[in-house]
Amino acid sequence: MEKRKLGLSNLQVSKLGLGCMSLGTDEQKATKIIEAALDEGVNYFDTADLYEYGVNEKLVGKTLSSIRDQVVIATKVGNRWGEDKDGWEWDPSKTYIKKAVKDSLHRLNTDYIDLYQLHGGTIDDPIEETIEAFEELRSEGLIKYYGISSIRPNVIRKFVEDSSLVSVMMQYSLLDRRPEETLKLLNKNNISVVTRGSVAKGLLSDKMLEIMDTGKLLEEDYLEYNGADIKDLLQSIRSKLLVGSRTINEIALQFNLSNNAVASVVTGASSVEQIQDNARAVNASPLTDDEITFLKMITKATTYNQHQ
16 A cells, blocks of 8 residues: 655655544454554554543554554544543643653553644644643654644644644545645645545445435535535536446545645544455545546535634
8 A cells, every 4th residue: 555754754654544443442353453454554543542541542552562663653632531531621731741641652552652643722722832742752752753633724823833743634525625725734834634534424435325326315414515415416426427436435535635735544444344445445546637626616615714
């Protein structure tokens, strides 16, 4: 599988990353999915301390421990579980980040984290303090690089201006093209994007086409799209682009990868078959310029609220 450089780092990440949040807590099942990803050439694994109260990090760390130097492990920080674990609070403070990284390292069974990401954030956060924490962790050798997971343009711009982040994880898909206003800025500054939500909660999938063919109405809305809009969009894609062997899943992932700022599409997988299908999709032929033009013509290029 093709690998792409992550920003100005020396990390080479597979253009398909495994989003580990959907692995669950069954160790045997999770191990099979991770191993299937490795078999497909995936080397980029994304987790977070928030997922399953840290159990997700433990599963990822245990499965990858024997090949640690061959993979890129990304995790996240900033959401702090309460003592009763019945909820969490946002804490981007330097004190918490420097404590939390040690807990993540222990759960991941590793001496370093390849990519440490702030798991959210607002413009009202003590961003300078957060950046200072990440920079100190780099100098201490506990993390190699850092990034943020955010969809907020103001927060992203602040980190671009004041930090040495190498990546931004953000939701991006044919049904959510809002990030495009930020992608040019990131590309200009040699900061890579890793995308999540590429299939828009399964709406951009061949399974959704099958449901549509039964005559069942799509009742789920997605951002500015209602069920009828999504049905029309899928029908347009099928009539124009599915005349060959392409699938909706393939088109959705290839659309993200066609943007120069995007290094990898991070997708979840709850089965071995799903990771194999995603691998087939990213290994397929890239979209042509005409296909990209058509997709942009039939979708909405909306923007974020300017105050976000």
